[in-house]
Amino acid sequence: MLVSMAMWISLARVKPEAFETIKGNAEILDKVFMEEDADALQSLGIAGGDISGLDYATALEMLELDSEDDDGEDQADEAETPDDAASADPESTDGDAEQPDSVMIDLCVDGELDYVATYGPAFYLSPAAAKKAAANSKVLELDDEVKALVQTAAEHGHYVVGIVS
DSSP: OOOOOOOEEEEEEEOHHHHHHHHHOTTHHIIIIISOOHHHHHHTTOOGGGEEEEEHHHHHHHHHHHHHHHHHHHHHHOOOOHHHHHHSOTTOOTTOTTSOOHHHHHTTOOEEEEEEETTEEEEEEOHHHHHHHHHHOSGGGGOHHHHHHHHHHHHHTOEEEEEEO
16 A cells, blocks of 8 residues: 655744744744644744645645646757757756755745754745745745735745745
């Protein structure tokens, strides 16, 4: 029997002061996202509407399909030459750590925190990145609550911190 593990992006909107606290003690994110510890949430000024999330696999699939649509149009105009094929890295796969994560790029993530969740390090969007994501992210279109969270962060100069678990 094949069992599929779901990957979930959890996000929280935090004020700059709370972000500084998180940067200094990123382990508190365990209490924010995993335990939903009321004392930790209160100490960081995080209210119920300041936390949301979405399915990572759905976001990745949507971006890959969108990319294939874009690539299909571009590839129709360009044929691969033998030199192009010879220069391709045969070791390269979608799972290589060196390759940027399209979901994180789309969300405009601009940094990592010193906390490792189930699927990699915690990340953050600065207020400027939140503004960029609110205006341009395709992933945010998948979930109204997540979109509202990032838009509110952008409007108020707040950070967005997140994990993939």
